[in-house]
Amino acid sequence: MELRIGNKFRLGRKIGSGAFGEIYLGTDVQSNEDVAIKFESVKTVHPQLAYESRIYRVLQSGNGIPNMKWYGKFSLKTVLMLADQMINRLEFIHSKSFLHRDIKPDNFLMSKAGKSDFGLARKYRDSSSYRHIPYRENKSLTGTPAYASLNTHLGIEQSRRDDVESLGYILMYFLKGSLPWKGLKAGNKKQKYDKISEKKVSTSIETLCEGHPIEFATYIHYCRSLRFDDKPDYAYLKRLFRDLFIREGFQFDFVFDWTVLKLPAITMPKPSTLCKCTLLILSTF
The missing domain is CATH 3.30.200.20 (Phosphorylase Kinase; domain 1)
Known part of the structure; x- marks a missing residue:
């Protein structure tokens, strides 16, 4: 995709x-x-x-x-149309019992298609029993640090909530053209990952989304409120942006x-x- x-x-x-x-x-x-x-x-x-x-x-x-x-x-308008499609793609991937685990702009093609590059994807539940993988800590970071969720930085096993949170950072990147933790300098990869994590933790959602419709902050707040094995309410997330789209008078x-x-x-x-x-x-x- x-x-x-x-x-x-x-x-x-x-x-x-x-x-x-x-x-x-x-x-x-x-x-x-x-x-x-x-x-x-x-x-x-x-x-x-x-x-x-x-x-x-x-x-x-x-x-x-x-x-x-x-x-x-x-x-x-463009970002909202992309958001709708991207949430649809994640919902489909998750419905097949897979996590992507490396949500970033490089791995999307923007418009009516979907996702590409599933090199880091893995199952989060058994396809037959739907039994969810267990909660674990002290995991190494998998994915791209700039778009990784807070829990991923903290070493917590990834689940569906982490994919949707990463998507929130992509949308803010599209809106702002940058993220507060991009471009940080460090002596080595670990130090850079640590700096990104510290900056992400210290940057409030309101600061990250400042100057943009409140729906983007609401989206990230919702993602961070999810428990490890929660199923994201994809319909709610799409409705957030679709309602904004309609209020702005855009045509899909x-x-x-x-x-x-x-x-x-x-x-x-x-x-x-x-x-x-x-x-x-x-x-x-």
Whole structure:
């Protein structure tokens, strides 16, 4: 299963990062052409992508110049449409008695598909008896620290609650373009994991979600309230975001921010709803 950007670009592995942001390998699902997808936080001191996109517009069609596919920011509408699909995908995975255990943007393709890369997946219950795995402590961290749940950092055996909490951090990353514990420096991997854990514990949910609809804080609070063997109320979580979607007056038409490039008559969301993550999509060669 995959998650796609606008049902057009398949998001693959991260191939680069630095002070400017992050670069992911992508694929145009229609032409099968490789693309580079650049993410840049709007908090960066010296933003580059807006300037870079203007250069590409001028240089388009030149030999050896990458072809710019799309440039823009995530909108609230886009994040809410993605949230609905991502919760559906997790519900399906869990219904088959599996945990993903490595929920992160790299492992989704954004749009009508779903999840990819199940290398760390494992069963959390017996498929016949539905008996849940036992609660354990002192477990090593499995997954990607930036999106790992608090309990995972604390060494507690993962269950369904951890997958849905990780998804909450992805949604905030899409909205903000960064997370408070991203980019921390440390001498080694263990020290970095510890720093991420400390920052995550010390950052309140309200601070993490500040400036964004309260539904995102409500989502993370709910995930953290779940007990080890609780089944998440997926319908409630989807309803949270669907009700917000309706109140905002959006239409669930699968028209994402990047889809608008091919549909110029469609009005972009008002500035107040723009999310703080800048994207630039280029053909790689």
